[in-house]
Amino acid sequence: MTVYIALLRGINVGKNNRIKMVDLKNLLETLGLEKVKTYIQSGNVVFEASDDAVRLSERLEEEISKTFGFPVPVILRTAEQYEQIIHDCPYSMESLKEGESIQLAFLADEPSHEKIDNLRSFKSEPDECFINGKEVYLFLRQSILDSKLAAQLPKLEVPATVRNWKTVIKLSTMIE
The missing domain is CATH 3.30.70.1280 (SP0830-like domains)
Structure with missing residues (x-):
C-alpha cells in the first residue's frame, strides 16, 4: 500500500x-x-x-x-x-515577517520549458518563486490575493492548486 x-x-x-x-x-x-x-x-x-x-x-x-x-x-x-517537496523548499518560515507567507502550488504535470521560463522571468517585486518539477514555491511579501506573481500561475497551463505552508506541514504530520 x-x-x-x-x-x-x-x-x-x-x-x-x-x-x-x-x-x-x-x-x-x-x-x-x-x-x-x-x-x-x-x-x-x-x-x-x-x-x-x-x-x-x-x-x-x-x-x-x-x-x-x-x-x-x-x-x-x-x-x-x-516529504521531498517539503525538504526542497528554499524559503524559511522562521525568517518570515508580518504579512509574508510561503505558498506552494502543486501542479498536475510539469509545464513546458517555455512556460517555466516565462514565469521565472516575470518581474514581480516584492514576491519571488522557485520552480522545481511539479511544484512552484511562492515567497509572498503580501497577500496571495494581491500578488501579481501568484496571478501568473494559470499561464503555466497545467492544473494547479495552492496551499499555504502551514497546511503543507500539517498534512505532513498526518502522514505519520
Whole structure:
C-alpha cells in the first residue's frame, strides 16, 4: 500500500463546488481507499491505496464528478514525494515577517520549458518563486490575493492548486 496526499482544486471556495469532508471521506472509503483522513474544508486528504498515482487520480476525478455533480482536478503525491517537496523548499518560515507567507502550488504535470521560463522571468517585486518539477514555491511579501506573481500561475497551463505552508506541514504530520 502507498500513502498518498490528494489535493483537490477549487472546492468549497465561496458558495461554489461545495463538498462536505465527511461525504468526501465516505466516497473515498467506498472506493476501497484505506485510512482516509481529511484536513480542513479545502480538499486535503491523506489515505492509503494500492493503485498507481495516474490511474488513481483519474478514478478519483471521475467518481467525484459523478457523485457531486461537478469536475474537480485531483493532484496526488506519494508520502515520499511529499516529504521531498517539503525538504526542497528554499524559503524559511522562521525568517518570515508580518504579512509574508510561503505558498506552494502543486501542479498536475510539469509545464513546458517555455512556460517555466516565462514565469521565472516575470518581474514581480516584492514576491519571488522557485520552480522545481511539479511544484512552484511562492515567497509572498503580501497577500496571495494581491500578488501579481501568484496571478501568473494559470499561464503555466497545467492544473494547479495552492496551499499555504502551514497546511503543507500539517498534512505532513498526518502522514505519520
